[in-house]
Amino acid sequence: MTIDSATNYSFGTKAIHSGAPIDPTTGAVIEPISLSTTFAQSEPSKPLGIYEYSRSANPNRDNFEAAVASLENAKYAIALSSGSATTALVIQSLPIGSHMISGGDVYGGTHRYFTKVAKTHGINSTFVGDLASDLENNLKSETRLVWLETPSNPTLKITDISRVKEILNKHEESTGNRIILVVDNTFLSPYISNPLNFGADVVVHSVTKYINGHSDVVMGVLATNDVELHEKFRFLQNAIGSIPSPFDSWLAHRGLKTLHLRIKQSSESASKIASFLQSNENIIAVNYPGLKQHLNHDVVVKQHRDGLGGGMISFRIKGGAKGAAIFTSSTKLFTLAESLGGIESLIEVPAIMTHGGIPKEERELNGVYDDLIRVSVGIEDTEDLLRDIEQALKTVVSSI
Numbered sequence: 001m002t003i004d005s006a007t008n009y010s011f012g013t014k015a016i017h018s019g020a021p022i023d024p025t026t027g028a029v030i031e032p033i034s035l036s037t038t039f040a041q042s043e044p045s046k047p048l049g050i051y052e053y054s055r056s057a058n059p060n061r062d063n064f065e066a067a068v069a070s071l072e073n074a075k076y077a078i079a080l081s082s083g084s085a086t087t088a089l090v091i092q093s094l095p096i097g098s099h100m101i102s103g104g105d106v107y108g109g110t111h112r113y114f115t116k117v118a119k120t121h122g123i124n125s126t127f128v129g130d131l132a133s134d135l136e137n138n139l140k141s142e143t144r145l146v147w148l149e150t151p152s153n154p155t156l157k158i159t160d161i162s163r164v165k166e167i168l169n170k171h172e173e174s175t176g177n178r179i180i181l182v183v184d185n186t187f188l189s190p191y192i193s194n195p196l197n198f199g200a201d202v203v204v205h206s207v208t209k210y211i212n213g214h215s216d217v218v219m220g221v222l223a224t225n226d227v228e229l230h231e232k233f234r235f236l237q238n239a240i241g242s243i244p245s246p247f248d249s250w251l252a253h254r255g256l257k258t259l260h261l262r263i264k265q266s267s268e269s270a271s272k273i274a275s276f277l278q279s280n281e282n283i284i285a286v287n288y289p290g291l292k293q294h295l296n297h298d299v300v301v302k303q304h305r306d307g308l309g310g311g312m313i314s315f316r317i318k319g320g321a322k323g324a325a326i327f328t329s330s331t332k333l334f335t336l337a338e339s340l341g342g343i344e345s346l347i348e349v350p351a352i353m354t355h356g357g358i359p360k361e362e363r364e365l366n367g368v369y370d371d372l373i374r375v376s377v378g379i380e381d382t383e384d385l386l387r388d389i390e391q392a393l394k395t396v397v398s399s400i
């Protein structure tokens with residue numbers, strides 16, 4: 001069965017059936033992996049089917065893209081070789097001399113691309129602390145794009161997407177300048193939030209994280225409802241060649257089919273862990289969007305499905321850098337490693353791992369202290385995860 005995209009199915013049904021046709025030649029319920037790089041033609045320039053050459057389009061990539069488009073309520077999606085390639089493609093679509101504005105604590109690789117690569121291609125960026133409040137004063141006549149990550153990484157601050165869109169709409173009305181709003185939705189996944197519904201022009205994901213969800217594929221995707229943007233991105237992708245392999249597309253599509261189950265489980269455990277940490281005397285502060293005490297909980301309730309907080313938590317532990325080092329080396333189920341969004345729980349110290357490249361003062365201005373720990377909650381049993389956190393805390397208390 002291929003589901004009709006016009007029918008209003010719920011998320012889980014779409015995750016299973018979108019872009020999942022029964023193979024017409026064999027009846028295979030799961031699509032075969034289509035490794036062929038080229039496709040036969042009956043006469044010159046008359047392909048037998050819809051495919052010609054696998055860089056331009058491939059059945060596995062098409063099916064994955066159809067599934068993501070359906071889950072993000074988008075007309076179009078384009079899958080790429082990594083989340084970083086997705087960022088690069090979006091920025092390369094801007095004319096030379098463009099200016100862009102980005103939220104301050106974006107993913108490290110995104111920050112690196114904006115400051116070290118985009119700049120050499122004639123694109124200048126301004127970073128602001130809080131887009132909802134600082135955007136207006138930083139808009140220029142050359143501003144063409146706003147990059148927004150919500151929740152932010154690793155302090156999990158939430159930005160009101162529709163508020164940012166309102167500011168951009170007002171600017172367009174008074175100046176005639178259209179500014180594209182891009183939202184990196186990697187941390188929440190399409191199950192918890194659909195940025196296009198709140199006014200984003202483009203949503204991007206590192207598929208490497210929640211969408212694939214099994215820590216075995218590096219891949220990216222973008223989705224939009226704007227046909228002009230879509231065609232520009234598709235043209236660029238084919239010209240540049242930043243495509244995922246058929247096997248990775250197939251694996252990521254398989255991962256996506258259980259996204260709703262995984263992220264619900266992660267969120268439920270994360271919420272319990274965050275509450276436990278919040279009430280513990282050895283913890284200085286907890287950042288978790290699902291907590292009522294979160295600074296922007298009102299936006300969370302509006303922007304996230306069922307007010308879910310997602311699977312990411314960060315918290316400050318007593319004992320400084322040493323406390324953070326002991327804690328993260330003492331957990332048994334949370335593996336000390338970078339990355340996030342997989343079935344297995346991970347833990348890290350941003351100040352010396354994912355965010356180690358940012359100068360200390362700038363880091364601390366964004367709340368990334370030496371004692372900050374970031375956790376990606378996997379889908380192990382909640383009670384086991386809680387017990388692991390408790391025993392690691394005890395180890396810290398007894399050794400400092």
Ligand SMILES: *Cc1c(COP(=O)(O)O)cnc(C)c1O
Pocket residue numbers: 082083084085107109110149153184186187205206207208209218219220
């Ligand atoms: C990991 C990540 C990226 C980069 O994606 P890759 O697949 O590693 O290239 C971009 N944005 C966010 C929020 C990420 O977590």
